[in-house]
Amino acid sequence: MTTITTVQAPPRNTPSAGATGLRLGALFGPVIFGVTAAGVALPDVAAAMEVRPAVAGWVLTAHALALGIGTAFFGRLSAKRGVRDTLLAGSILLAVGAVICLTAPDLGTLVAGRFVQAAGSGAVTSAALTLVSAAPVARRARILGIFGASMALFSSTATLMGGLATEWAHWRITLVLPALSLLAVPFCLRLAAARPGFGTPVDPRGGLLLGTAAATLLLLIQAPSLDLTTGPVIVLSALLALSAAGLAAHIGRRPDGFFPRPLATDRTFLTAALIGLGGYAGLFAAMYAIPQILTVTYGWSVLAVGAWLLPGAVVGAVAARIAGRLSTGRGGGRLLAGTAVTSAGCLGIVGLVEGGVVVMLIGTSMGMATFAATQVLTTAVLADRLEPARRGAAMGILNLLFFVGGGIGSATTGTLSEHLGPTGALAAVALLPLLAGVTALLLPPAGPGRES
Template sequence: MTNIVVPTEASAASVGWRLGALYGPAIYGVSAAAVALPVAADRLHTAPATAVWILTIHALGLGVGAAVAGRATDIWGPPRTLRLGAALLAAGATLCAFAAILAVAVAGRALLAAGSGAMTATALTLAAGRPATQRPAVLARLGAAMALFSATAPLAGALAVTTSWRAALVLPALSLAALPLCWPLAQPRQRVQARVDWIGAGLLVVTAAGLLLTIQSTALDFPPPAVVGLVAGTCALAVLMDRHRRRHPDGFVPAVISQRRFVLAGLAGAGVYGGLFACVYAVPQLLTRLDYSAQDIGLLLVPSAIVAAVAARLAGRASGDAARRQVLVGVTALFSVSLLLAAWNHRPVALMGAATVGFAAFAIAQTTLTAAITAGVAPRQRGGALGLLNLMFFIGGAVGASACSALWQPWGLPVALAAVAALPAVAVVGAHAALSKAE
């Protein structure tokens, strides 16, 4: 059943901030939880290398959950997707609150990630479904909120750990607090009969999971035979999914993913996310070497959040593809240069400068590319398209963090940070092409 959202009389600013509050806590799932990882490993009686599954499962579940939930909003409508996401968040938070062993904590985090995926996908779908006159302003506020959550994640994690390490793990459940604010925006006005493509959904889930696990295989210390098997299996599943999509163009995997503009937009967003995830991973490490505490690092990032939020709002005022392209390309190029500068000069001002530009590029890319794809996708496939676009972004983020981690040991963190500066550079090319005149 497909639900079409009724535009309300709420102002664009109000809608954007409310949807940002629904989306934002999902960002805390990795950056904030990472602060609690050493304590969690000790309390769960496991090695830190094994406890990294607490972070990995969230990245995996969030990406897959967003892709599946995006299409679910097309088929079942936002209200039902929000109810499912809320149930998953509540169940995951409960498991984490009482987990005494790693397996239970990982299961709880998996449910939290899936619930967060539902919340993020629904937030983007609702933003994209606003009237064309409101949409740019709504997306600008949504991007500003995302920048605020991204930059405050380390501080939120550090403050939560002072209460309990479990509190840092369940921060994504804060999306539940925004649910009453967003529920009026998700009310349906029409129901259209639709058939659920369960085979397509299953192929999407396992293919995305295989791809994300392949990217994380270095951090997870998978043996070479397992990595080879994982790559082969993921490639085979991708081929099957593509064949299924061609035979069922109106199925769970929308046909829009084969469009040139969609692929380029995904490439651009993936490059920005990759650079940001690597930056968020490396900058705290480098600041820690300069004797900054977790709370100090979190406080240092607060001005970055403010600057990025303001930049996202200003970028939202750009009208037309040409103006948006210039803004995104310029900020993304600056992000690549700032990463190179931070790798060369480890002073706090250079590190915080890279983080600030990264958060701004992240927010602007999310809102600009979402608007570009929304304009070229039919409403009945919009949620699925945005969910898959978000999955591509998260895959890029996983690549950036994994590459930075893998290069750190043999070459050092500065070299690793300089290497991942190539990801925003690739995003410059993708953004320029994606925001050119649609074919």
């Protein structure tokens, strides 16, 4: 008896795998500008707002926090109501945040605008990652490869875009570059509409507890640079302890809540989270400190910083593209380990022995490669291991942890730089991408993939 296996073709109006990957990459890509392009503009932000560089670092820290929380919250919203609603809500937040950033009269308002804008970017990020991981198995590898290449392209041009916008226009334009994601939204609405929700509860209480714990942790790290007195520090410490304890208890009571209990005990998920947390911390630290070092110590213009980071970032883009091809074997984890450890080594050398410009550029470029490769590899691995109903929440929580790691990197570097200088701060933070590199060797490869 002969068994005939048929493969169901995608619907007639469905874009090709290449077009789908390109659209989702264009949707996600500008989010990267909020990190790397904004880092180039930080010296100008500090000068214009008449604040210390460590305080201006909240332009990055607040963005990282809101991006992480937004990605996690809207990941849950996608699981309940579908990706289309998430994408539309995120578009509104992106636009409103951009307007606030363009008109903010002081740093506090500017940081608030960045927070709103990053929350919108979080929704966009969640939508893109959910749609990539939900692609049919037969098309997923192709979509993921194009998505990774598109994301790497944005990563490789982000510093130059930041330099051009700051030097030729205004630093405010640099801070709202993530709003370019809005241009890709109309081309992704049909894809989003094809991904309805599963009716999964959002669990706002769990989200509030997790967001409070993350926010208070970052505030405590930067307490010295914010000139917080003993009273507020005690209050923040108590709030961190209570929110963390409340979150742990809530996970026990609500296994299907905002932070699902199966994720909290899943070894692969925790491995991926640790990799991203450390890798993003290294990149955010580099993008906080190195533009300042190059402009203040070496007298470089902002445009020169962006231009000289571009060649190394292209190398990072290539590494990310290769990571997509290696996701089904051990080679992906090894490549990720190599980029993270190299970045950590360069940042350590800059701080300990004043390694110079070339070492700074290599360290930052490898941080960008780690950033892009982490997204590609972890998306592939979790799409393989999680059923469709859990992917949106899992990718949201995972990226929350990634971007909280980024916030820890920029916040810690800003605080330590006031005592150790920017180079000394980089040496201390280099331990985090080093940890990410070692952990990357434990990341299992993606298998053939689960059908959506």
